[in-house]
Each structure stands twice: as structure tokens, then as C-alpha cells.
Amino acid sequence: MRHKKDRISSTSAATHTITTQPGSVAAGQIQAAQRDAALSLKHEVNFHDILKDGSPGPEMVVIPPGTFLMGSPDAEHERAEDEHQHAITIGHPFAMGRYAVTFAEYDAFCDATGQKKPLDMGWGREQHPVINVTWNDALDYCEWLYIQTGHSYWLPTEAEWEYCCRAGTTTPFYFGSSLSPTQAHYEDDHISKTQAVGNLPPNALGLYEMHGNVWEWTCSEYEKDYRGAETECSQSKYDLGLRVYRGGSWLNKPTWLRSAARSHRNPGHRHHNLGFRLTMMF
Numbered sequence: 001m002r003h004k005k006d007r008i009s010s011t012s013a014a015t016h017t018i019t020t021q022p023g024s025v026a027a028g029q030i031q032a033a034q035r036d037a038a039l040s041l042k043h044e045v046n047f048h049d050i051l052k053d054g055s056p057g058p059e060m061v062v063i064p065p066g067t068f069l070m071g072s073p074d075a076e077h078e079r080a081e082d083e084h085q086h087a088i089t090i091g092h093p094f095a096m097g098r099y100a101v102t103f104a105e106y107d108a109f110c111d112a113t114g115q116k117k118p119l120d121m122g123w124g125r126e127q128h129p130v131i132n133v134t135w136n137d138a139l140d141y142c143e144w145l146y147i148q149t150g151h152s153y154w155l156p157t158e159a160e161w162e163y164c165c166r167a168g169t170t171t172p173f174y175f176g177s178s179l180s181p182t183q184a185h186y187e188d189d190h191i192s193k194t195q196a197v198g199n200l201p202p203n204a205l206g207l208y209e210m211h212g213n214v215w216e217w218t219c220s221e222y223e224k225d226y227r228g229a230e231t232e233c234s235q236s237k238y239d240l241g242l243r244v245y246r247g248g249s250w251l252n253k254p255t256w257l258r259s260a261a262r263s264h265r266n267p268g269h270r271h272h273n274l275g276f277r278l279t280m281m282f
Contacts, residue, residue, distance in 0.1 A: 025168025027204035033064035034205060037093035041282050046098060046206065049149040051108075057149060058105055058278055060095040061206050063164055070162050070230065072260035076172055082224045083260045088159045088231065096156065096164045097278040099197035099208050100129035100216060101141065109144050121272050123193040129214045129275040131194060135267035136237045138217050138276040145278075155219035156279040158230040158244045158262070165211070165247070165259045167204040172258040173211055174203040179254045184212035186254050194250055194273075211257040214275035215245045222264035234267075242266060249273035 038045045041062065049057035071085035103125035110117045118132035133141075138155055145153040156164065167174050175183050185195050194213055202208045219233035222242040234241060242264040248257030251273040255261065 025204075027168070030064075030168045030204040033066065034062055037064035038062040041093060043095075043282075047095075049145075049151055051148045055108070057145060058101060059098040060278070060280055061098050063090075063094050063096050063160075063205060065090045065092050066163070066168075068163050068166055068168075069170060070159055070260075071226065072172070072258065073170075076258075076260070078255040078258070079260065080262070082226075082262055084226050085260075086226060088163065090160065090163050093282060094160070095280040095282070096160070096205075096207060098206060100214055100275045100277045101138075102127050102197055103130045106130040106133070106141060109141050113140075113144060115140065118270070119272070121193065124196070127196040127198070128194050129197055129209075131214060131272050131275050132270045133217075133275060134270045135217050135243045137270075139237045142278065151280055153278050153280050154233065155217055155276060157233060158218045158220035158246065160279060161216065161218050161246045161277075162259055164205060164207055165203070167207070169204075169259070172260070173254075174259060175201075175211075179211065179257060184248075184254075184257055185209065185250050186212045186248060186257055187250065187252055188254065191250065210247055211259075212248050212252075213250055214247070214273055215249045215263065215271075216247045217274070217276040218244045218246060220244050222262075237267060240266060245274060 034045055043062055045062050046059060048059045051057050067087060067089040069085050070088045072079040072083040073085055103120060104127060107117055118130060142153045165174060171177050173179050183201060198208050200209055203210060221229045221234050222244050223229040244262055244264050248261060
């Protein structure tokens with residue numbers, strides 16, 4: 001099992017609309033940095049590993065290093081007390097799953113290992129995001145991918161997740177201050193189930209459905225006051241500390257889909273609005 005420690009250094013510092021301080025990094029700057037990072041690693045911006053049976057692994061996107069403000073400003077409407085804004089530096093490139101892990105991908109793992117397949121609630125499998133998976137289930141899948149590919153997959157730290165979600169933006173959503181059902185899948189669009197991945201617009205990094213559809217587990221333990229756990233992964237799946245998940249879901253109001261919004265549960269929790277997304281270190 002791979003443990004991601006010391007990966008990030010931190011320093012102090014209808015349409016639903018949420019007000020906040022303005023400003024964002026241009027998408028072109030993000031994409032240029034992404035191309036530079038991919039070239040330095042001799043990777044395409046988007047790539048996938050090949051599994052032992054010759055099938056493709058999850059599609060990954062190269063993420064460039066950078067510094068961002070994690071959390072929400074005091075002026076952001078509907079913010080929570082545990083969203084203290086502070087500067088985080090991502091000091092190295094890595095890769096993030098282009099989509100949440102799908103049932104097709106997770107079912108292949110279950111078929112290969114004999115693990116029980118999670119329920120899909122009758123909403124569909126294949127390209128729908130996998131749901132009803134615990135934090136421990138997600139780690140088991142990561143370990144299987146390592147055996148299949150020789151590359152270390154993991155869940156993102158909480159800081160990595162927000163960095164990737166924001167993609168250079170400082171607004172409540174990576175679309176800006178407003179959110180509509182054409183941009184994200186949430187409770188207000190009256191579709192009470194998951195949707196297949198890749199059907200809504202991506203952010204500037206080319207990542208899909210970071211807002212809504214399903215919550216996504218991170219590898220970080222929950223700390224209300226951001227004392228550093230947001231930059232680290234829990235060391236063991238047998239540690240019973242609370243784990244953070246991010247992004248909101250089809251079951252939530254838009255306030256829970258904000259880039260800074262946080263929630264947490266124990267690692268054995270499973271729910272029909274909770275899935276996960278992968279990271280990979282180079």
C-alpha cells in the first residue's frame with residue numbers, strides 16, 4: 001500500500017447564486033501549465049494505464065503544481081465554520097481521474113477479486129459513478145490497480161481535491177458564482193439518481209463532475225480547523241478517524257457543491273450518493 005506523506009507544503013494565509021470575492025486564473029494559463037507538466041513527465045495531458053488483461057485503466061489527467069487559497073473567504077454566502085481560508089502549495093505534478101470511478105471499472109475489480117459488487121439502486125452500472133462504496137473499499141481498489149499496473153494509485157488528499165476542483169478559480173464553483181442544472185447534477189434539477197459520467201461541462205483542467213453527481217472520498221482525516229491533515233493521507237484503513245469527502249451529490253442543495261464545502265464520515269460508511277476519484281503519483 002502506498003502512503004502519500006509530505007506531498008504538499010502549506011503556508012498561512014433554477015440558477016443558484018452564491019456571492020463571494022471575484023477573481024480567477026484564466027483557463028488558458030491552467031491548460032498551458034498542464035501541457036508543460038505533461039511534457040516534463042513525457043505524458044499526454046490525458047492518459048490511462050493498461051491492465052493485465054489488456055483493457056484500459058481509468059483515464060487520468062496531468063495536474064500541474066501550483067499555489068491556491070483553500071477554503072472560503074468570509075464573504076462567501078452559506079460558507080461553514082470549518083472552511084478557514086489558507087494558502088496551500090502543490091509542489092509537484094500528479095494525475096487525477098478525469099471522471100469519478102465508474103461501475104464498469106469497479107465491477108472489473110470485483111470480478112477479478114471476488115469482492116461483492118455494490119448496489120446500483122437500479123439506476124444503471126457501466127458508466128454511472130460507482131456508489132455504496134466505503135473508504136476501505138476504495139483503498140482496496142487502489143491496491144488492486146497497483147498490482148495490475150505497477151503504478152501507485154490513491155485517493156486525493158483533501159487539499160489536492162480542492163486544488164483540482166477549483167482549477168485556478170476563487171469563486172464558489174469553478175463555473176463562477178452561479179450554478180445551474182446544465183453545469184452540475186444536484187437536488188434542484190429534479191433527477192433523483194446518479195447520471196453517467198462525462199455528460200456535463202468539465203473545468204479548466206478537463207475534470208468532469210467535480211461538482212455534484214456523487215460525493216467523493218478523499219484520503220485525509222477530518223480536522224475542523226485545518227491543522228495540516230488536509231495535506232496528508234491517513235496511514236491505515238484500520239484507523240477509525242473520520243474521513244473527508246467532497247463535491248456534493250445529486251441529493252444535495254448547491255451550497256454543498258461549492259469548491260470549499262466539506263463533509264465527513266467514518267471509513268466504513270457507504271451511501272447511494274458517495275463514490276470516489278483517483279490520483280496517481282509520478
